[in-house]
Amino acid sequence: MTEKFFTVAPMMDWTDRHCRAFHRVLSRRARLYTEMVTTGAVIFGPRERLLGFDPSEHPVAVQLGGSDPQELAKAARICADFGYDEINLNVGCPSDRVQNGRFGACLMQEPGLVGDCVAALKAAVALPVTVKCRIGVDDQDTEVALDRLTEAVVAAGCDELTVHARKAWLQGLSPKENRDIPPLDYPRVYRLKQARPDLPVAINGGIKTMAEVHEHLRHVDGVMLGRVAYQEPEILLQVDPELYGEAAPVADGFEAIAAYEPYVAARLAEGERLHSITRHMLGLFTGRPGARAYRRHLATEAVKPGAGLETLREAVAQVSRAMARHAVLEEASP
Incomplete structure (x- = not known):
């Protein structure tokens, strides 16, 4: 079979x-x-x-x-x-x-x-x-x-x-x-x-x-x-x-990006531009608070000369902050 x-x-x-x-x-x-x-x-x-x-x-x-x-x-x-x-x-x-x-x-x-x-x-x-x-x-x-x-x-x-x-x-x-x-x-x-x-x-x-x-x-x-x-x-x-029947390598998009960072760093060191790497990651966090801000940040900042891991991390932070705000609002709502 x-x-x-x-x-x-x-x-x-x-x-x-x-x-x-x-x-x-x-x-x-x-x-x-x-x-x-x-x-x-x-x-x-x-x-x-x-x-x-x-x-x-x-x-x-x-x-x-x-x-x-x-x-x-x-x-x-x-x-x-x-x-x-x-x-x-x-x-x-x-x-x-x-x-x-x-x-x-x-x-x-x-x-x-x-x-x-x-x-x-x-x-x-x-x-x-x-x-x-x-x-x-x-x-x-x-x-x-x-x-x-x-x-x-x-x-x-x-x-x-x-x-x-x-x-x-x-x-x-x-x-x-x-x-x-x-x-x-x-x-x-x-x-x-x-x-x-x-x-x-x-x-x-x-x-x-x-x-x-x-x-x-x-x-x-x-x-x-x-x-x-x-x-x-x-x-x-x-x-x-x-x-x-096997565990996923990472739990979510946040862990995925953390696990991907060494690859990104290695390619940047070889002279690759950040956008050519991160353009494949724009679909992450779909449906989560902050997903649009994440995409916008990468679309506008990753194309700039010299963009590096900090650019990617700031894009992810947009999602983290938006999710935290959403959680606070959810808790405060009756």
């Missing part, structure tokens, strides 16, 4: 190394993913900037974008040397840039090629090779399209399939619209799992609460959370206790 698992989605411009290091403070067990990186960037680009990560991030997977089996194999070997725990192939991104490069969601129309890509990746590295896809694109019949893709990747040795439970519309919708407008079809992913009991299947798309996570895990092996994990990161504090 496949062990249930939880992952945080690869998200362009969001899940960079600073974001992942912060998420790891909140959950030891969630599997984390890089932003999608193209094979060309891996092979010819600044590898350390694109692929470097902190050892604390493990388990961490790299998501590759590409459709040339040989280039994917070469990129995968480079990523394996960097120490990643998994190679994931993107068959779900609908952006024009991705389509022009013949990878991402448009590959749903070429399941045989996707199978060749997975086979090349499996031959190149000893790591797990996984695929993230949609249920179909454009006018495809989702029953047929997802089954054909699954058949191809399983035959090639795919270790796990994560399915974003929406179609992608390659014409007429922007990438942002493709995350919301096509209707969700969770039962289609459930049927895939029923048909493929030996294949680890994870579900992604529109999942917002841990109650929903638990419901999906009645039908599939894993759940991948995207925007809510980024915009309300404290949800990750529930992952280890609820899904793995």
Whole structure:
């Protein structure tokens, strides 16, 4: 029986190394993913900037974008040397840039090629090779399209399939619209799992609460959370206790920032700007008194040259003071 698992989605411009290091403070067990990186960037680009990560991030997977089996194999070997725990192939991104490069969601129309890509990746590295896809694109019949893709990747040795439970519309919708407008079809992913009991299947798309996570895990092996994990990161504090029976690494957002400070200090010492780190933390304290003041302080002060840990601490203090005032008012009210 496949062990249930939880992952945080690869998200362009969001899940960079600073974001992942912060998420790891909140959950030891969630599997984390890089932003999608193209094979060309891996092979010819600044590898350390694109692929470097902190050892604390493990388990961490790299998501590759590409459709040339040989280039994917070469990129995968480079990523394996960097120490990643998994190679994931993107068959779900609908952006024009991705389509022009013949990878991402448009590959749903070429399941045989996707199978060749997975086979090349499996031959190149000893790591797990996984695929993230949609249920179909454009006018495809989702029953047929997802089954054909699954058949191809399983035959090639795919270790796990994560399915974003929406179609992608390659014409007429922007990438942002493709995350919301096509209707969700969770039962289609459930049927895939029923048909493929030996294949680890994870579900992604529109999942917002841990109650929903638990419901999906009645039908599939894993759940991948995207925007809510980024915009309300404290949800990750529930992952280890609820899904793995282990204590959360920290109790709340205050402890999370205290635990994250050494990482922040190390990156600042390397010349990183505070804003590039703290922009991933703006969703902390959502719903608490002072959350807006916290966000405003970081948004205005962290971008300034020389901003350091004191800037972060003062932002947190805005929440502490507001919560104290709120507690006094609550106690004084009849």
